[in-house]
Amino acid sequence: MIDDKKNSLKKDLPTFFASCPRGLEELLEKEIYNQSITETYLKNGGVLFKSSYIKALRVLLTSRIASRVHEQVAQFAIKIEKDIYLQGIKINWTKIFKVEQTFKINTLLDRDSSDRFKNSLILSQILKDAIADQFRSLKFERPDVDTRNADISLLLRIEVAPNHNEFSTYIFLDLAGEPLSNRGYRKSRFTAPLRENLAAGIVMHTDWQPEKEAFVDSMCGSGTLLIEAALIKGDIPPSYLKIISYTEKNIKPWAFLYHSKFLADIRIQAEFKNLIQQLYTESRNKLIKFKNTKFYGFDIDPKALEITKENISNARLPETLFELKKIDATVAPPPVSGPGVVVCNPPYGERMDEELEDLKILYHEYGENLKKNWKNYKAYLFTGIPELRKNISLQTSKRIQLYNGNIECRLFRYNLF
Ligand SMILES: C[S@@+](CC[C@H](N)C(=O)[O-])C[C@H]1O[C@@H](n2cnc3c(N)ncnc32)[C@H](O)[C@@H]1O
Structure with missing residues (x-):
């Protein structure tokens, strides 16, 4: 084959x-x-x-x-x-x-x-x-x-x-050099962030309709899912920060720029110049036009929300696009009535018994909150401990196998009517 x-x-x-x-x-x-x-x-x-x-x-x-x-x-x-x-x-x-x-x-x-x-x-x-x-x-x-x-x-x-x-x-x-997942908006260290391209993949795997539906991350951590969702909705190229610094500051972030093939071929160099100029103009225009929309992020930890704010600012996205709130996702009501998508990537823990017990309770209570209060939303949960799904008493309508590095993970979907 x-x-x-x-x-x-x-x-x-x-x-x-x-x-x-x-x-x-x-x-x-x-x-x-x-x-x-x-x-x-x-x-x-x-x-x-x-x-x-x-x-x-x-x-x-x-x-x-x-x-x-x-x-x-x-x-x-x-x-x-x-x-x-x-x-x-x-x-x-x-x-x-x-x-x-x-x-x-x-x-x-x-x-x-x-x-x-x-x-x-x-x-x-x-x-x-x-x-x-x-x-x-x-x-x-x-x-x-x-x-x-x-x-x-x-x-x-x-x-x-x-x-x-x-x-x-x-x-x-x-041809890339630095991994393309390093978009450049994450500077502070945060425990267990999702890689940016995996976060984009999770958003793309949800059935989110950006034009009509709200987007909520109920345990947003450092905000990767929120920022990737915003870039998708704004149709902003994921490498835009590198494109901007290449064009404005002549910083050369990609390995191919140093390869003999690129350096020896003026036709390729001219084509690349056009491409980068087009993407640069597009990125700048789209960033300026991006308003009148909201992405909602919750987290129980104020430090996580601080890092999300910092990442949004590093990403050069308008702060007004995001509404962040310190709240426990097991009791949080939806920020708007819907329709919408609510995703979350709960903590992984070290799989020690005590921690696992806490996570079981978290999953259960989160599921109960979704059932009671989040009607009119599609809920997605991304986890590296798929067996914890059993603690949520909602029917999974879709499950997708994904890998976070070498950890086998699942993205579960729940319909909430
Ligand atoms: C694995 S991290 C999320 C990482 C995030 N996807 C990112 O890329 O940065 C899990 C987050 O869930 C938050 N969390 C844990 N329990 C919570 C709860 N009951 N309500 C809201 N957030 C919670 C933690 O503070 C942590 O920031």
């Missing part, structure tokens, strides 16, 4: 891989499709697609779901570890980056290939040797590895091939 689709991909366009939190792949595919990119293939943890380089940059700048966008450097099959070296040394690395630039390699194995290869660090090391040996033979010097702050970040992705005799191996070059 994988190869059928892959083979049907046009040969002339480059291939890219957009990664995302697991469980959000289909939403990401839709976003890519909406950029008029039709050749896509769903993978675990992302979407492979064929497009022009500039369209891939558009995905990088406008996707709310992608964690990173990578350009495919090579694809080949391997049977044993050494094949990575033999194939890796055939790639012309000196065209991809300069010997003065630092690099790093992350290796990702799917379940079957991790049974076979076990140690992903060794595989990264083998590819690193191939790159270093090639540079040494051509330039008499080798580039340095920097595992923290490399100029060039490579992803080696290995998955079992359909015939199960060999492994499909992909080498990708990360």
